[in-house]
Amino acid sequence: MKKNIIFLVLLSFISVVSFAQEDATGVKEKDYPVSATFESGALIDAQTVVIPDKKTLEMLIQHKFGTIENGRSDLWGIYGSANIRLGLNYVVAKNMQIGAGITKKGMMGEKSILDLNAKWTLLSQTRKNSIPVSVALYGNVAADGVAASVYDGVKIRMSSDHSTVSYLPADRLSYFSQLIVARKFNDWLSLQAGVSFTHYNMVKSIYDHDKVGVHFNGRVKVSPQGSLIFTYDHPLKIKEISEQWEWTNHPKPALCLGYEVSTGTHAFQIYMGSTTSLLPQDNIMWNQNEIDKTGLTIGFTITRLWGF
């Protein structure tokens, strides 16, 4: 379990070291970062390597509706039970962003989840390829907001000393950290891949606390303002970090396809995908939606930027 944490920490430091070297040697010929690898910091429900200019406030409105299985009786889920996330991100320094958001619900039926997050673009791809890819690091911590009374009478076994206790506030927390590598191949094609580590402080005794996921996202521009976009998240089965003898309800991969319309300060993305979660850890740890009509949902993401 701990091995993976160390692995991710090391991985991030490797990137830091290579960044520092780039600085030390100095690039003689001026080489500028490529513009707009993606149109916004959010792609459907995923993070991109893009961070807006310094002192920019970004508002996010994210919606995922119910599954489309009921057809016209609830207008393909649009009048079903929706998941909503409202978020604000602020760019505190060049390529560094902090943010917070509140999500209506998670897969475990929480009523509201507060998340705090940070993103840092370590490396930006340049036009003359002196840096061929952009690299970003994203991390968040989320606290579920169910009433404490839900935990009444629930017995929890502490990992530290194996004693049995009742609920502690720290058991509400979950974490997600991700390393993202992206490349803008040309004006119309940008692709990115990521590896992530998800941790929940408390799970039911049949589940795992940790999950490693891989992520693929992309954009194919079809017109000056319009793009086809996709995200794919795959939770990995890694025996070494599992605490169980067998896999119980192993989370299912999530595929989302959508269309993006963007302007200078707006991005509007409408999509269909096989997950109802809006928080990445919720998706990687608990997604049970199949890629068929019982699991697909319609959703949209709106971002709005304000410069200060």
Next chain:
Amino acid sequence: MSIMKRYSIFLILIVFSLFLGGCKYDFILPEEVPVIDTTKPVSFATQIAPIFVAEKCTSCHNTQAPKLTADVAYAQIVPAFINAGTPANSKIYSVPVSGTHYAKYSATEAALILAWITDGAKNN
């Protein structure tokens, strides 16, 4: 540049303290179902009827059938919601345990209700 580097270190610390700080591996243990003492009969008045109040059944089932308030609950349930031959198929047991009914018994409550039906669903 030096300002940016200072920020960088600051941000690395934030991201990883968010991630590493207070990492716990706690488990929610499954509910332990007490073994029901079959030598003593389960009492409807003191053990079964209070479940309907505790699980808030009575907040709907005070006007809807079956009415589960303590004064009328027994007459409403027996015999209509009891299957003496196969106690587990009794509606008062099966609907909140395996059906689509949104309110559910806890494992302990379910065990008590099943024991009471098996015992003959007596008004004791």
